[in-house]
Amino acid sequence: QKEVEQNSGPLSVPEGAIASLNCTYSDRVSQSFFWYRQYSGKSPELIMSIYSNGDKEDGRFTAQLNKASQYVSLLIRDSQPSDSATYLCAVNKLEGFKTIFGAGTRLFVKA
Amino acid sequence: KAGVTQTPRYLIKTRGQQVTLSCSPISGHRSVSWYQQTPGQGLQFLFEYFSETQRNKGNFPGRFSGRQFSNSRSEMNVSTLELGDSALYLCASSLALPSTDTQYFGPGTRLTVL
Numbered sequence: 001q002k003e004v005e006q007n008s009g010p011l012s013v014p015e016g017a018i019a020s021l022n023c024t025y026s027d028r029v030s031q032s033f034f035w036y037r038q039y040s041g042k043s044p045e046l047i048m049s050i051y052s053n054g055d056k057e058d059g060r061f062t063a064q065l066n067k068a069s070q071y072v073s074l075l076i077r078d079s080q081p082s083d084s085a086t087y088l089c090a091v092n093k094l095e096g097f098k099t100i101f102g103a104g105t106r107l108f109v110k111a
Numbered sequence: 112k113a114g115v116t117q118t119p120r121y122l123i124k125t126r127g128q129q130v131t132l133s134c135s136p137i138s139g140h141r142s143v144s145w146y147q148q149t150p151g152q153g154l155q156f157l158f159e160y161f162s163e164t165q166r167n168k169g170n171f172p173g174r175f176s177g178r179q180f181s182n183s184r185s186e187m188n189v190s191t192l193e194l195g196d197s198a199l200y201l202c203a204s205s206l207a208l209p210s211t212d213t214q215y216f217g218p219g220t221r222l223t224v225l
Contacts, residue, residue: 034213034214042218043201043216043217043218044154044201044216044221045216046213046215051187074167087153088153098144098156098167098169099156099214100156101146101153101154101155101156102153103152103153104153104154104189111216
């Protein structure tokens with residue numbers, strides 16, 4: 001079992017719809033969770049970080065964390081073609097100083 | 112404030128050679144992490160440096176090594192290159208702890224091993 005798992009996609013949604021990206025992790029004592037967006041040929045850029053159970057909203061983006069279920073998700077409201085990218089879920093490991101990344105989910109937003 | 116810079120951006124090497132990649136973190140950031148990204152394996156952690164000390168290391172062979180200088184700039188070295196080392200190598204800087212502080216990625220160095 002991978003430490004951080006994401007559906008590789010591609011996930012295709014129409015413009016204006018809600019895109020839902022999911023991630024599960026195996027280390028129950030993980031503390032910090034991140035969502036990065038990576039455009040093709042570019043490096044990852046941080047979208048959201050979340051540390052506590054519940055929802056965290058930032059503009060069109062909402063991160064949801066459920067530590068009991070070891071599950072973190074990212075919702076993108078009013079999806080735009082410019083949101084088309086690969087979304088990486090990242091989870092810190094309590095041991096050491098490293099962050100484990102999922103393989104990423106490719107999102108396509110159709111105009 | 113300038114972002115994370117990496118040099119060179121592109122490299123072509125042949126098997127058996129060695130390569131050195133450089134990363135300059137954001138001013139004031141003391142932690143530098145290195146990652147390897149390939150289509151098949153995704154983003155994999157190589158190592159992390161803080162104040163010139165390697166704090167953690169991923170599951171890569173000893174051919175992969177790194178160091179950090181007093182100005183927080185970091186280098187990674189890969190010796191005896193193999194075809195499978197072809198990848199995008201990314202470095203990320205953070206203020207102190209990459210596990211809690213935001214990590215900012217550089218543009219990466221694309222290494223091709225022939």
